[in-house]
Amino acid sequence: MATLEIHDLHVSVEAENGAREILKGVDLTVKQGETHAIMGPNGSGKSTLAYSLAGHPKYTITGGTVTLDGEDVLEMSVDERARAGVFLAMQYPVEVPGVSVSNFLRTSATAIRGEAPKLRTWVKEVKSAMEQLQMDPAFAERNVNEGFSGGEKKRHEILQLELLKPKIAILDETDSGLDVDALRQVSEGVNRVRATGEVGTLLITHYTRILRYIKPDFVHVFSEGRIVESGGAELADKLEAEGYESYSTKGGATA
Ligand code: ADP
Ligand code: MG
Ligand code: MG
Numbered sequence: 099m100a101t102l103e104i105h106d107l108h109v110s111v112e113a114e115n116g117a118r119e120i121l122k123g124v125d126l127t128v129k130q131g132e133t134h135a136i137m138g139p140n141g142s143g144k145s146t147l148a149y150s151l152a153g154h155p156k157y158t159i160t161g162g163t164v165t166l167d168g169e170d171v172l173e174m175s176v177d178e179r180a181r182a183g184v185f186l187a188m189q190y191p192v193e194v195p196g197v198s199v200s201n202f203l204r205t206s207a208t209a210i211r212g213e214a215p216k217l218r219t220w221v222k223e224v225k226s227a228m229e230q231l232q233m234d235p236a237f238a239e240r241n242v243n244e245g246f247s248g249g250e251k252k253r254h255e256i257l258q259l260e261l262l263k264p265k266i267a268i269l270d271e272t273d274s275g276l277d278v279d280a281l282r283q284v285s286e287g288v289n290r291v292r293a294t295g296e297v298g299t300l301l302i303t304h305y306t307r308i309l310r311y312i313k314p315d316f317v318h319v320f321s322e323g324r325i326v327e328s329g330g331a332e333l334a335d336k337l338e339a340e341g342y343e344s345y346s347t348k349g350g351a352t353a
Pocket of ligand 2: 140141145
């Protein structure tokens with residue numbers, strides 16, 4: 099079973115008045131098959147963690163380690179990370195002009211599997227995954243993210259997750275901007291992937307509502323650039339009732 103280990107991770111971004119430390123020593127271990135929720139107020143550094151794991155060039159690692167089965171993830175290029183099995187669904191997915199969903203998925207699958215999936219079985223795979231997510235078949239021929247609604251973007255993320263089957267999936271605010279039906283469908287997709295037991299999921303969210311549909315094995319509270327408390331699913335109930343205020347050193351003005 100693959101294990102992602104984050105140890106004492108420190109990350110800075112370049113701001114106008116010099117480098118600013120955003121992540122201040124994150125420790126976290128995610129194993130294939132486990133579902134971890136990371137919850138915290140806006141601005142606490144959750145997306146910075148996601149981008150840093152994915153290798154976004156804007157974020158400078160100033161300390162700590164990230165390994166996948168002992169291999170140094172921080173040394174890998176973005177492509178190498180994807181091939182190694184680390185998948186990031188973006189909070190703000192980018193448009194890929196002129197590339198259809200269908201071609202994008204096949205290219206991604208080819209990169210990750212090391213060989214192009216056979217066309218006939220691939221078309222079937224895509225079709226059945228799209229049906230499960232209740233997506234219109236015509237969606238496969240649209241250009242990636244071009245004119246996608248919020249719900250379509252999120253379904254597209256889950257479609258990638260189901261087809262690419264990474265070892266570790268990082269879902270950043272997959273629940274934001276979804277209506278109740280879309281939230282349920284997206285959650286069911288995550289739960290199907292989870293049921294395979296082959297994907298470790300890092301579910302990053304500001305809200306507790308997605309956790310009514312996806313019961314995490316572990317919940318971590320993120321505040322001011324680090325994990326300040328960890329527990330089981332019951333911790334999410336506490337957060338829903340009490341909010342994040344008690345975790346802030348600034349007296350609760352961060353959310
Ligand atoms: P969250 O996802 O928890 O809302 P973020 O990781 O987006 O938090 O942001 C954490 C802090 O880092 C915020 O104060 C934000 O303004 C800052 N930050 C994040 N990314 C950048 C960036 N690329 N440039 C400058 N500041 C950034
Ligand atoms: Mg934010
Ligand atoms: Mg964020």
